[in-house]
Amino acid sequence: MSQLEYQGEAFRQGVERLKLLGKHADLVMRSYYGEPVDELAQGKSIEKLLQARIFSHVDEQSGPKLGEPARQLIAQLIADERRRKVNPEIGDFLEEIRRLANEINQAQQQGNHAHADYLFAGLSQDVDDLNSRIISGLESLWNRLNSDFAFVSSLPEKMAENEKAGKEVERWLEGLKMIDFAELISLCGSNARLRSLLVRELQDQVSEHFSRLREVQQRLIELLARFRQQHARNRLVRGMLEHLQRYPNFKPGDYAQRTEVPLLFNQAAALQPAASLSLDRLQDGDVLRELLQALPPAPQPRVLPAEAAGVISHAEHEVVLARRRALQQDVESFFLQVWQQQGRQSALDWLRQSNLEWDAEIWLYQVIAAYQGLAAADQRMFRLDYHEQPERPDNDLLIVQDLELQVRAAQRQAI
């Protein structure tokens, strides 16, 4: 700059206006933080600030406000403090490396290499500290995430904890964004050692922190969505339960009669798939014939005299009838199996093998009754042998111990 310019009008004006700023620093800072300026109360001073275009009228309604250029200047001047507010760890870290980098460069210029080495060790310690602080922060976040915030019990508390963790992640992310590598590059100047630490290494580490933090952030958001959904379900179950208990006769609308039936209520009735023989498949003919032959002959329709049916008293409970029917069915299965195996079988053995719960005496009685009840043609197909023993040595009353059912030999040959 030439001598002339120091004396020039621009120089004089600059000094004057900076003095003006200094004189009204309090007013300027208040306006910077959004406090309205009372034009009348400030009188002359605000007039001068307006003339110097430090303040301006943005619109007719509101009073004068601090202009944009002054705002930017202040933002730059108080950047460190702002950073510290966003993230004290990274704010302090940045200030510290700025100071150390300057001192290292200075020591190097003065040829004081030992001091420069000493300072450099401190600087790299600072970088390590920041990294380990971020990594342990990440670890703590993952621990909380992986345990689904189990250290608090209720869902609303979990959601609050999740939001707290989310803010922590945001604070780190905002903090890392404050690291301005362009600034660090200029700070390092031509010092290769500094550049390698502050630019190359730090940049790698920071970008890794970024991606890990974003991953945590993503997981936190997913978990919060799940918590919210679970919370909504809890409320739904509790709320609907209370409603149904309070109004036992509650009936919703008949959604099935609406023009558009909601899909939830349109549930098709069950259809039991039925199978039938496909008689047109000639290749299956042999198998079918074999199956048909193995079937027991269809029972002859029998006409029972009316009195044989017995009278069912009204007292007879349906349960009793159902049990009787079940017993008959089990005995029928016994007969069918003997027929299918074309062999002989003890009635009591079969009872045990089939894990049926019938009393042995009732079972034997029913087998005899069923045999006697067979139509004459069917009865000829089976033989029922009685295994009997006298009740006591001195009593000739014969007790049926077991029965053996077998298919008559003549019938076996016929097949």
Add this chain to the structure above:
Amino acid sequence: MIQYGALLEYLLAGGFVCAVSDSHNHERLQSEAAREAIDDYLRPLNRRLASSADGSVWYLAWRELNQPLRDSLSQQLRITMDSLLPMLGLMQLVQDTTGSDRVLSAHDVLNRHEIAARIEANPSLHQQLQQLCTTRLFQSQSNEVGGQLKLVFDRLCETGYLLQPHKDRQHFIVTGKIDYLLELARFIQEEERIRIDEEPPAQQEELLS
């Protein structure tokens, strides 16, 4: 179509397919082409695939509705409504018993013996269970917790809400059908404008602090 044979049979019998009940087929149902093929097959039976809103459960719906079918759906809705109270009551009971912070959802594993033991140790839970056993859905003659709970679990298996992977072990897995039921409850709550109060004591604490 033969590759979908078992799936079709299950669906036609009124089954619900979810990731728990049949993960293989549930996976296959994610494919649009598979669904189209199945729908084509079902067309002559007046049925089509339907799913819960989030696609976690698949079942069959009528393709076209006429009055008799609508009437049968109305009847079905009445049955569902009858079982809604006991089902929600059961979900609440299980949550209170296990101390979980959330209601039953698909994939949850329940141990019947453990639940029975906890209910036995707590008279108020036992009362809740007893109340459930007076409903038509869980009607039980038994007076002791084990018997009552066995019946409740049997009913839940029958109705497809629970799955017992090993018959001799007392572990049960909750199926996706529970999500379907909750979706249904949500629909009724919104449709009938039923007010659900905000319960949380936690929020009151927030106001105080």
